[in-house]
Amino acid sequence: MQSVHTQGIWMAEALQKTLADYEDVWLFVTHMGDPKAAFLLCFPVTYYLSRRTGVAVLWVAAISEWLNLMFKWVLFGERPFWWIGESRLFGKNPPQVRQFSTTCETGPGSPSGHAMVTSAVCWVMASTLASFLYLHTRSVLLRAAPYLLYVVVLVAVGISRVFTLAHFPHQVIAGSLTGITIGVFLNRVVPEGRPLRFFFHVSMGLLLGSLLLYTGLEYFGINLSWSIALAMKWCSHLAWIRLDTAPFSSLTRDCGSMLGLGLAQYWKPGGWSLPWTPRALCVALSSMALYHMNRVALPTSPPLLFYSLIFIRFTLVPQVVMVFVPGLVHHLTAKKKKD
Template structure:
């Protein structure tokens, strides 16, 4: 260990992260909030309702598919690079350095005491959300957030929701600033190295551009969604099996074993951070997108959809619908969440998660349409009463 350029680079990253944690501890609540904000599942839960109401149903469709593909591609990249996470790499490096004399890695270290002090800097803080079980490169939180948020920006510009140069500049500044904050959050909680977050940011933007060019709501019927869902799962499981067969002694689950070994609290190692959980979650959402947009949406008279938008209370009505519908999705997700568990019950957990995320797009879309009908009825009554 520490014989490669990458490991030496990781050592300096950990030292920087240790200083970052010690000097900015007052901002800890902000960093934890930012890390939670970047949770990949928020791509299914928090944003597509806004895109559906304020932009178009095709915008929401592309945002959801961006969430699915970014999660899946991030997993494949993680399995491909099999990179470390700081919270287990740092103590492994400290153990190695303690057993050998590598004081030349540190500047101005001339005594054993100074060497011990430097080794102590390799102890990183851990939090309940630190101990994710997959490999670390690239950051899923940053990559998936960058992909979904950039997809939303593309749709806002494309549909001229933001048209002026000043609006576009402000949107881009907000996009970069928020992603940087998410990245700092992931670094602060010791879940990722800085370079993993940086690459995740660029990968997410590239994926969003590709989805915009390649994914079309008119081309995918329900059968196509189901087929893609099955392909995503089949490819992921084939990749997983190849890692187990040809990946040497480590296999596909090496990162899970290290998470269990080096997490400060074993109870924080949860099945809903495992790579295969991501596969089932994304595959379920893919089917749900198909049901929502090819079966549920056509049942609604599109010409009358959100007809109250032509009312002078346009923005207020849409905002209310967005808030109510998003809250409905959040409530559904929280109350339908299966208990994460390893062992013999993990297959059942994966299956329940598939069903849970299958219904997220459906619940969101149905909530939007029901709220629209309720508000349309209300405004019609108000209009009739005012005329009388």
């Protein structure tokens, strides 16, 4: 792997030099490719366009991110920003690369979570849009357009992850291919209308499965905190080390969203039936609510409290999108019509 890693570093250097004038663009792309965007942005937008697609997006986002964590724990992938120093191969000819605020993630690097979750979630959206366009136009060209856009998005996210020195190119490719496979499969088994106990079992299964793997690896002498120590050692600004990039943050996000999805469908089976104009209002209100929820700073000490609050936050996300906001809009619009 040494030669693969070395070539990846030189590719990152070439990208940073070539695309330096578009730095803000690539930082924005990597921000939009963050798995959290699938929960906080893609989910509410798609839900009000198509209930089934929205549920599928949340389902695929949670499961693909959880699987990404399992793969990372098993594959022990390096990250470029710490491998440069740890390898000690560049003493006389160090690469001219920079770190950014999004560089210093603390989990292992393989496969790329940004690429894997983005490819899985965007497959759901692209395939749904392609089917819709073909059904209404019978145009093969229009049907192909969402898939072309899908490829462009994956390439852009992949470049942004290499550009920011967060991943090697092979990790991005592995994440993208794995995400596509997961998206195709999970899009066929969307748990729309399943009982609450199903989602409770899924949520607890994700939690217990990951804890079992973590405990098992630790029992055999494998220190799963190795990546956190390296990130803190080689990150150029310790302020860029954030607890919400730690592996257990994604785990609690996934478990919370699955339980929240079950609760939302339990409180309001079938959802609210709204015309298109109120749906647009729901998109705006939900997006604002989730934006401000995510901006609330959580105490990072003790870590258990932080992870518990992450779990609660993402349990509330489906409630906001599927119950609270559409219920409020339904009440207001129905009252207006009555008046």
